Amino acid sequence: MPNYRHEVYWQTTEAAEPQDALTGDVDCDVAIVGAGFTGMWTAYSLKKARPELSIHLLDAGIAGGAASGTADGFVTPTLGKDLDQLIRVYGEEAAGKASAIVGRSILEIGRFCRREKVDAEYEANDYLMVALNDGQLARLEHDRKLALRLGSDTKIMDAAEARAYVDSPEIKGAVRVGGALVNPFKLARGLVRTLRAAGVTIHERTPVLRVDPAAAPGGRHTVVTDTGLVRAPQVVLATSASQYTFPEFRRTVLPMWSYVLISAPLTDEQLGRVHWPGREGLVEAKTFLHCARFTADNRVMWAGGRAYYYPRSPFDRxxxxxxxIYQELTESFGRFFPAWKDDVRFEFAYGGVIDITRDMMPHFGSLRPGLHYGYGYCGNGIAATHTGGRILRDLILGEQTDYSTLAFVDARRPNFPPEPISFAGFQVLSRVYEWKDRRG
Structure with a gap:
């Protein structure tokens, strides 16, 4: 059995010591539960709009250390699972508007890194959506037709054209999509430093037990922890898959595990075996996809496959x-990159919990006046969380904007059935998606 390091690679690239755990009671203007990308982009957007606001974020661990700091680092214009689902749920006009706004977030994250001098290893080199069989080629064509309906066009490359970008014998076709790559943990920790410099207080290692609603309209909600209370008229719940632990969201989100392998740094000789000059991210055109990319120090990442649900212990390390699972990933990597099959050694092997909603769409809105939420990125959250921060900013400020009026804000939140039906249903749904991906 390989001697893997079962720790998140990204979190080894920058040291982070938890700071400012909550001790005692605090009153503030805005309390945000969850110091991941959603919570931190919300705080950042609020501070830019209203510098005078007092904002406190609370996180059970290290800020950016959960789903945000475990992400694969693809900055894509995807909302939820895919464009097809977005159009089916909300219609073409709303889908086009939402996709354009998330696309802008890709650029805004790059601008943030330059403006705030955050070395997040941001690479604006797009990504390739690749097809490995006829069913996936059909999906590329279907997505191209959807994009045409929304006013944009994409060229479907044949195998030879696609392999000029990434030379894998598995690739039968591809499209090039606008996007970027980033070190998600360095981006998150850069946000932490930026927020603290702007006067935002981040309480790390401060698990939240519950949020008690205000006793009267316009009053203060109370965020309850073991070590103190935070009282605020505006509270945001932005805890990704951990929304599942709040009673209000117990049936609207499921915590699913996705898995990753990351190699030791490749030598020049190893790099030369696979033609991949542009270092684009690589994503398979299917529901339970595999994806690949380089890190800044020339490690190769191979991730994805089926998502796994552990209903009895969803967050157990x-x-x-x-x-x-790691054996399956190793075998699929060897098929995709046979030139690396026998001598690329995987050093890191770990999983991350992603927030899956029943409609495969993000959920934003307000449970009641002053109590807001944002979650449900379905594994595609880095750009969408930036958009989500602006949505939540405008909900908190009570402003009608392009962000707060997006179709999925305060939309119906479909429920998963209770256990054990959810677990059984997920198994069936997984097989249906796999069949559809093969069939096209």
Missing amino acids: AHHENAA
Whole structure:
């Protein structure tokens, strides 16, 4: 059995010591539960709009250390699972508007890194959506027709054209999509430093037990922890898959595990075996996709495959150590990159929890006056969380804007059935998606 490091690679690239755990009671203008990308972009957007606001973020661990700092680092214009689902749920006009706004967030994240001098290893080199069989080629064509209906066009490359970008014998076709790559943990920690410099207080290692609603309209909600209270008229719940632990969201989101392998740094000789000059991210055109990319220090990442749901222990760190999953990933990597099959050694192997909603769409809105939420990125959250921060900013400020009026804001939140039906249903749905991906 390989001697993997079951720790998140990104979190080894920058040291981070938790600071400012909550001790005692605090009153502020805005309290944000969850110091991941959604919570931090919300605080950043609020401070830019209203510098005088007092804002406190609370996180059970290290800010940016959960889903945000475990992400694969693809900055894509995707909302939820895919464009097809977005159009089906909200219609073409709303889908086009939302996609354009998330696309702008890709550029805005790059501008943030330059403006705030955050070395997040941001690479604006797009990504390739690749097809490995006829069913996936059909999906590329279907997505191209959808994009045409929204006013944009994409060229479907044949195998030879696609392999000029990434030379894998598995690739049968591809499209090039606007996007970027980033080190998600360095981006998150850069946000932490920027927020603290702007006067935002971030309480790390401060698990939230519950949020007690205000006793009267316009009053203060109370965020309850073991070590103190935070009282604020505006509260945001932005905890990604951990929304599942709040009673209001117990049936609207499921915490699913996705898995990753990251190699040791490749030598020049190893890099030369696979033609991949542009270092684009690589994403398979299917629901339960595989994806690949380089890191800044020339490690190769291979991730994805099926998502896994552990209803009895959804956040147990023991799920990192699943030999069968890593074996499947190693085998699929060898098929995709046979030139690397026998001598690329994977050093890191770990899982991350993603927030899956029943409609495969993000959920934003307000439970009641002054109590807001944002979650449900379905594994595609880096750009969408930036958009989400602006949505939540405008909900908090009570402003009608292009962000607060997006179709999925305060939309119906479909529920998953109770257990054990959810677990059984997920198994069936996984097989249906796999069949559809093969069939096209």
